[in-house]
């Protein structure tokens with residue numbers, strides 16, 4: 001009986017995927033978070049592992065099961081994610097930043113649980129470091145893939161991100177569309193390249209989309225050689 005072996009198109013490639021939404025502490029029991037489910041990043045890690053890659057998943061809390069053959073590094077904050085990613089970066093061939101990283105964090109973490117003593121509370125936030133932009137500046141041989149969540153002017157905003165962050169590919173989703181992004185099992189995206197090419201994709205479940213994204217990345221890896 002014939003056994004069909006899956007093709008190991010990513011054999012001998014080291015890849016890093018980030019996933020989930022970071023949590024930025026306010027006090028010991030509260031945080032600033034976002035609605036990212038982590039499903040897209042976990043699907044990308046799963047597909048890469050099935051294709052034979054050495055896969056590292058730097059994950060903010062998701063509650064999802066880590067796919068077989070994937071090495072997970074659990075983090076909570078944007079700064080923890082940044083450190084984990086920068087440490088792995090030099091020996092990676094591909095990095096995909098699917099995580100929803102906080103843009104702002106509370107300026108100070110309060111040691112004690114905040115009491116409801118006042119009628120209102122002002123939370124001061126400071127900007128986090130843009131991890132992907134930092135990777136773009138430090139890029140040597142790596143193929144760098146970003147995600148962009150937009151609610152307006154998708155293509156223009158996404159084009160700006162691909163250039164500013166020195167990316168090789170950007171997956172842009174309009175999170176206002178039904179079936180796109182945050183929490184959903186499906187995604188509706190357009191894939192952009194630095195030369196300005198845009199490839200709209202149909203609505204797909206996140207595992208199917210992860211296959212498409214890896215197909216595109218593999219093409220880029222081939223022409224890069």
Ligand code: CTP
Nearest residue numbers: 097099101102128129130131132146147148149
């Ligand atoms: N990203 C990152 N570090 C941050 C913020 C974002 O690495 N501190 C990455 C995300 O993982 C994603 C990409 O940058 O791959 C785009 O994230 P997005 O939120 O769409 O864009 P921003 O550059 O943060 O700009 P804005 O939120 O203002 O649209």
Ligand code: CA
Nearest residue numbers: 100101102103
């Ligand atoms: Ca952002």
